[in-house]
Amino acid sequence: MRIAVIGAGALGGTFATLLEKAGHTVTVTARGKALDVIRSEGIQLTGGFGDVTARPTAVELLTETPELTLVCTKAQDAAAAITANAAVIDGSPVIVVQNGLDGVTTARRILPHSDCFGALSIIAANYAAPGLVTVTTPAPTYLGHGSGDIDAGTLAWQGVLDAAFPTIAIGNFVGAQWTKLVVNMLNALPAVTGLSVQQVVDDDGLRRILTASMRETVRVGAARGVRFGALQRLGDRRLRGFAGLPLSIGQLLPRLMRARMGDVPNLGSTLQSLRRGQLTEVDHLNGVVVREAAAAGVAAPVNTLLTALVHEVEATGRPLTPAEVLVRFAPLRLR
Missing domain, CATH: 1.10.1040.10 (N-(1-d-carboxylethyl)-l-norvaline Dehydrogenase; domain 2)
Structure with a gap:
């Protein structure tokens, strides 16, 4: 599957690496030194999920529509990052992996044609340097959709992600x-x-x-x-x-x-x-x-x-x- 990861920090780097290890074709967005390092050396993941080096395609902005996009920026950067890639990803599924309460709402506002899900990660990971991430505490990621029960879309994407890293489908995502x-x-x-x-x-x-x-x-x-x-x-x-x-x-x-x-x-x-x-x-x-x-x-x-x-x-x-x-x-x- 063609999967894009917007943001190559601690969690974005972790997910991109594990998704590539699971056999997906991964593209990550990055800027500045991080973009140069990932292009030349890839992403090195160490710690709780093992030692893995991934070589995803690294770009500043997406140019091709993926089959799934993970938004892994900091909360304050989400709106700008999603907007910058909206022309390419609007209409395709998006999972927002983010702290706070507003990530999925922001994505739905900017991407009215996309099915937007939320993910909550309990993984503790240190961004040691561009392209270098250490997982200090491996833990599940929780995937959901709105305030109701688990729906079919959540279960489908849970199956995709869980093959790469532990992912649990949950209801009442807003409460979570x-x-x-x-x-x-x-x-x-x-x-x-x-x-x-x-x-x-x-x-x-x-x-x-x-x-x-x-x-x-x-x-x-x-x-x-x-x-x-x-x-x-x-x-x-x-x-x-x-x-x-x-x-x-x-x-x-x-x-x-x-x-x-x-x-x-x-x-x-x-x-x-x-x-x-x-x-x-x-x-x-x-x-x-x-x-x-x-x-x-x-x-x-x-x-x-x-x-x-x-x-x-x-x-x-x-x-x-x-x-x-x-x-x-x-x-x-x-x-």
Whole structure:
């Protein structure tokens, strides 16, 4: 099958490599040095899915209509990337692999003739350099379509992807996006401090802030009438229970997530963006919690401050120490 992957970062590079290994003809879009490296050396994938080198066709913009397109850009780059390739891909199936809540909606708006699906990946992968990706935690990718039950299209594409990397078809994809948003609260504090996710969870003070941000996200989702989807042993009942526990007990959830990661440092996608000198997608993670809280008429002080701190580090280039972070959060009543 002819498959295009828009965006050759950590996840795009992982998927492109594994899809080519599974026998598909893969084209990736990239820019600048990444485009040159992939053209000359291919993509080298190491870590959790084994050591594989792929030689996909690398282009700046697609010129031929693929049978399937995966959009794997950062959330803030999705609209521009999809628009740039719309003339070629509109009318063919598209799977948006993205954090946040808006990816599939954005694709449907720009590609009115395409059947657009969403995918949520729990894979932890580090973009070490252009064309070099290390998977620190292999995990399934969850594929879905809207708010209803699993449909035939989802099952068909699940079969294609699952032959290359573990893929699970799910219903209530919109609810699962909210569950992934809770999981993605792991990203902000590593970006603010420069620490790995594991180091953040191991720090008592930072773990309390992390837990509070996750619980706040659940409460905002509940205020918006969300039924959280099943993802990585999390679902509506468990998340609502987590949000109602005392904060001291709620910290068990990030501890369990940390245990599943192992000890290979997980930098988180937001910190990786900062280290590459790129803008982060924090406005589509913690920032979208703030947006949805405003729509529900409730407050989201923890995520408001986390969003501001990530933007501060973007602007200054200087991470904060854990002690400095705790001082910033001291006026808030974490719960």
